[in-house]
Amino acid sequence: MEVTVQYTGQLAGIAGISEERVSMGGDAVLRDLVEHLCEKHGPAYADLVVNGEGRIRPSTLVILDGEQAIGDSSQLPLENGQTVLLMTPIAGG
Amino acid sequence: MNELADEDRAIYEWQLDVPGFGEKGQAVLRNSTALVSRAGGLGGPLCFSLAAAGIGKLIIAHAGDLRVDDLNRQILMRSGGVDRPRVESIRKTLAAFNPRIEVEVVPENLSKENVKQLVSGADIAFGAAPLFEERFLLNEACVSKGIPLIDCAMFNLEGHVIPILPGTSPCLACLYPETPPHWKRRFPVIGAVSALAANIGAMEGIKALTGLGETQYGKMIHFDTATMSFQKIVIHRNPECTICASIP
Numbered sequence: 001m002e003v004t005v006q007y008t009g010q011l012a013g014i015a016g017i018s019e020e021r022v023s024m025g026g027d028a029v030l031r032d033l034v035e036h037l038c039e040k041h042g043p044a045y046a047d048l049v050v051n052g053e054g055r056i057r058p059s060t061l062v063i064l065d066g067e068q069a070i071g072d073s074s075q076l077p078l079e080n081g082q083t084v085l086l087m088t089p090i091a092g093g
Numbered sequence: 094m095n096e097l098a099d100e101d102r103a104i105y106e107w108q109l110d111v112p113g114f115g116e117k118g119q120a121v122l123r124n125s126t127a128l129v130s131r132a133g134g135l136g137g138p139l140c141f142s143l144a145a146a147g148i149g150k151l152i153i154a155h156a157g158d159l160r161v162d163d164l165n166r167q168i169l170m171r172s173g174g175v176d177r178p179r180v181e182s183i184r185k186t187l188a189a190f191n192p193r194i195e196v197e198v199v200p201e202n203l204s205k206e207n208v209k210q211l212v213s214g215a216d217i218a219f220g221a222a223p224l225f226e227e228r229f230l231l232n233e234a235c236v237s238k239g240i241p242l243i244d245c246a247m248f249n250l251e252g253h254v255i256p257i258l259p260g261t262s263p264c265l266a267c268l269y270p271e272t273p274p275h276w277k278r279r280f281p282v283i284g285a286v287s288a289l290a291a292n293i294g295a296m297e298g299i300k301a302l303t304g305l306g307e308t309q310y311g312k313m314i315h316f317d318t319a320t321m322s323f324q325k326i327v328i329h330r331n332p333e334c335t336i337c338a339s340i341p
């Protein structure tokens with residue numbers, strides 16, 4: 001399956017892109033996607049997205065097809081054609 | 094509630110024509126007080142737009158002296174005010190623009206010591222500080238008082254606005270249960286991006302006060318001027334939120 005991953009904020013700057021398409025296995029969950037992306041984009045990216053235990057940081061918003069995923073979203077199954085937006089917090093005034 | 098004077102009608106004539114706003118909306122604004130946390134690149138144009146719309150009173154908290162590198166975005170400031178308190182420029186500019194509104198400037202940023210008192214006099218608050226610590230303090234005080242908070246933020250070419258109605262829509266601590274560890278005080282900014290976030294925030298505030306249109310509670314309004322894309326993201330209350338979960 002293929003999902004579209006989008007980035008905002010500091011994460012977009014570190015990834016160097018605001019959007020990419022990613023192919024994953026048919027039974028992949030969000031955690032698999034995040035692990036794949038952290039490996040692909042390197043430690044600075046990973047540090048923004050996950051904490052020391054490899055869990056998605058509470059302040060990193062995961063938006064699935066325009067709606068925030070709440071609670072522990074790591075085991076949420078991905079769907080073909082889904083848009084996964086990862087937002088790092090911003091507070092510029 | 095104070096009625097509109099003839100001079101109000103003359104100044105605001107063109108917006109009295111806005112369907113759903115009218116004299117009633119104008120009178121509500123005239124009798125409303127807004128607290129704005131920092132009047133820099135974002136809070137400045139926000140104050141300008143609220144002043145133009147005829148808000149009754151602005152309470153503006155902003156510490157420090159004006160620096161020359163503030164002037165690419167802080168449009169309430171004046172170049173003659175460099176090295177002088179920012180609140181001085183803020184007060185002068187707003188007084189020259191609309192002397193009919195009341196402006197209270199506070200030469201301090203929001204802190205544990207002053208936040209409760211500042212929020213106590215407000216009907217609505219706008220968060221535009223460059224630090225999450227100040228935004229969280231304002232969020233907590235607004236939830237405690239039960240008044241709307243319009244949180245407005247930007248970074249680089251993007252921005253977002255989150256209208257918050259305590260007990261109804263997610264608060265800032267619902268979204269960010271911890272202080273984001275990577276946020277830095279210095280951020281890339283073009284003033285027009287800040288002003289765009291500011292004016293989306295000003296409209297959300299005007300709607301929240303007057304009942305005009307639909308205030309976007311429960312949504313994050315996000316935009317990216319690099320691609321001129323806008324989207325409304327559905328956000329949720331956190332049942333374990335330390336700030337607002339106890340409100341049914």
Ligand SMILES: [Zn+2]
Pocket residue numbers: 263264265266267268330331334335336337338
């Ligand atoms: Zn909350």
